[in-house]
Amino acid sequence: MGRLRLNGDLYDAVSIVEDDQWRRIRNIFSPLFTSGRVKEMFSTMKHHSHKLTCSLQSKAQNGEVVNIKEFLGPYSIDVMVSCTFSVDMDTINNPSSALITHASKLFKIPTRLFILQGFFPFLLPLLELMDVSFFSKSSTAYFKTIFDKIKAERSDSSKKNVRDILQYMINSQNPETNKLNQGLTDHEIFSQAAMFVMSGYESNTTTLVFLAYCLATNPDVMIRLQEEIDSTFPNKGPIQYEALVQMEYLDCVFNECVRLYPSSARLERMSKESVKINGITIPKDMIVTVPVYALHRDPELWPEPETFNPDRFSKESKQHIKPYSFLPFGVGPRNCVGIRFATVMIKLALVEILQNYSFSVCKETEFVCPPDPFADGPRVVRWASSTNQIKAADTFCHIRRREVQLGSDDMRLNVYLQDFAMITRMLLEKKNRHYQK
Numbered sequence: 001m002g003r004l005r006l007n008g009d010l011y012d013a014v015s016i017v018e019d020d021q022w023r024r025i026r027n028i029f030s031p032l033f034t035s036g037r038v039k040e041m042f043s044t045m046k047h048h049s050h051k052l053t054c055s056l057q058s059k060a061q062n063g064e065v066v067n068i069k070e071f072l073g074p075y076s077i078d079v080m081v082s083c084t085f086s087v088d089m090d091t092i093n094n095p096s097s098a099l100i101t102h103a104s105k106l107f108k109i110p111t112r113l114f115i116l117q118g119f120f121p122f123l124l125p126l127l128e129l130m131d132v133s134f135f136s137k138s139s140t141a142y143f144k145t146i147f148d149k150i151k152a153e154r155s156d157s158s159k160k161n162v163r164d165i166l167q168y169m170i171n172s173q174n175p176e177t178n179k180l181n182q183g184l185t186d187h188e189i190f191s192q193a194a195m196f197v198m199s200g201y202e203s204n205t206t207t208l209v210f211l212a213y214c215l216a217t218n219p220d221v222m223i224r225l226q227e228e229i230d231s232t233f234p235n236k237g238p239i240q241y242e243a244l245v246q247m248e249y250l251d252c253v254f255n256e257c258v259r260l261y262p263s264s265a266r267l268e269r270m271s272k273e274s275v276k277i278n279g280i281t282i283p284k285d286m287i288v289t290v291p292v293y294a295l296h297r298d299p300e301l302w303p304e305p306e307t308f309n310p311d312r313f314s315k316e317s318k319q320h321i322k323p324y325s326f327l328p329f330g331v332g333p334r335n336c337v338g339i340r341f342a343t344v345m346i347k348l349a350l351v352e353i354l355q356n357y358s359f360s361v362c363k364e365t366e367f368v369c370p371p372d373p374f375a376d377g378p379r380v381v382r383w384a385s386s387t388n389q390i391k392a393a394d395t396f397c398h399i400r401r402r403e404v405q406l407g408s409d410d411m412r413l414n415v416y417l418q419d420f421a422m423i424t425r426m427l428l429e430k431k432n433r434h435y436q437k
């Protein structure tokens with residue numbers, strides 16, 4: 001995004017800045033997302049995953065069709081805001097909260113503006129002078145108001161032991177606690193907080209929604225995962241951090257989901273100097289695109305790439321995965337700084353939901369129709385070409401309490417067969433519609 005300029009008030013977010021400024025900010029952040037720090041934030045995450053499962057209860061009881069994004073989005077934003085500011089926005093119980101609206105709006109980059117800067121780069125200085133920005137101004141301003149209010153409360157020195165992301169950034173300004181680095185400026189703190197909350201919200205929600213979708217459409221995988229969950233945390237026992245991060249099949253399911261639906265469809269890098277690779281010269285300042293989505297679905301790298309098959313990531317199979325062919329969190333020094341944080345909060349929510357409920361398809365569920373998921377109809381997958389982001393559309397499913405499904409082996413088989421028959425019928429209908437066009 002850096003090269004695109006027009007970043008408005010978020011001009012110094014870590015994902016945008018370059019060179020020494022990037023190195024300085026990134027160095028400050030890296031210790032913030034170690035496993036020790038993420039473990040500290042685990043109890044905050046659990047507070048919200050518990051609220052999430054409670055909020056699904058009435059939907060499950062009444063057998064209502066659920067737009068699963070309306071539950072997973074608030075969970076994601078509540079965790080991000082709580083871990084950043086120690087504030088519970090409780091959007092899970094206020095789904096129409098302005099915070100959700102602005103978080104979704106911030107990264108909706110106007111396509112026309114994107115095309116304009118691509119074809120007429122000489123207009124960039126003029127657009128900058130006109131204060132035009134890719135990021136929604138009203139959303140940035142909304143976030144700034146909240147930020148200023150919370151930051152003002154931190155001027156009280158008794159708050160300096162609060163262990164959230166904001167306080168960590170504020171403490172970086174203190175030469176006593178940060179001897180090596182030059183700390184963040186006030187504006188840099190604002191930009192990082194906005195970027196974390198908003199971009200974390202988007203990517204986490206997208207991944208969670210696709211997980212729900214993949215499991216609803218692959219009940220055999222869901223049942224196997226529930227078995228792993230039950231043996232790791234018997235009798236719906238409390239979820240422990242160490243056990244969660246060691247769950248093997250859960251990790252396979254997570255990886256397979258982000259292989260099929262990586263939230264960043266492409267990565268970009270700018271060549272710092274002219275280089276020759278395999279006889280091709282890449283001149284200095286050229287943008288090189290890494291087509292992650294295409295790589296993740298290349299049949300030479302992933303046999304039957306459209307099939308959701310978590311066993312590709314089993315201990316034995318994993319060693320055959322070619323380096324750099326699986327890049328859901330990017331690669332190299334500019335990879336995602338929040339990998340550990342995101343993985344833990346997503347797995348936690350999924351495990352807690354599956355301890356209590358099962359996902360299943362309903363007639364409102366839209367199917368990704370291979371081989372081209374962008375092909376037709378209302379979509380499960382949305383691709384925002386201007387930001388290279390893949391987003392989950394509204395996704396409808398049923399949530400069933402697990403007792404119903406796991407009463408007995410016969411009952412479980414029955415439910416499984418019903419789901420399977422429904423999925424097959426709906427996929428066939430969708431294919432027929434597609435070919436009749």
Ligand code: HEM
Pocket residue numbers: 014015016026195196199200201203204207258262263264267268327328329330331332333334335336337338339341342343
């Ligand atoms: C499933 C969730 C997430 C996915 C799939 C994801 C994916 C990515 C990807 C693909 C990149 C670009 C990496 C590259 O160019 O090599 C990135 C960058 C980044 N992500 Fe994430 N992300 C997720 C969640 C988060 C969360 C929760 C946070 C914050 C806590 C976060 C913070 C960042 C930051 C700050 C960068 C820019 C790093 C830099 O430029 O140095 N991400 N993410």
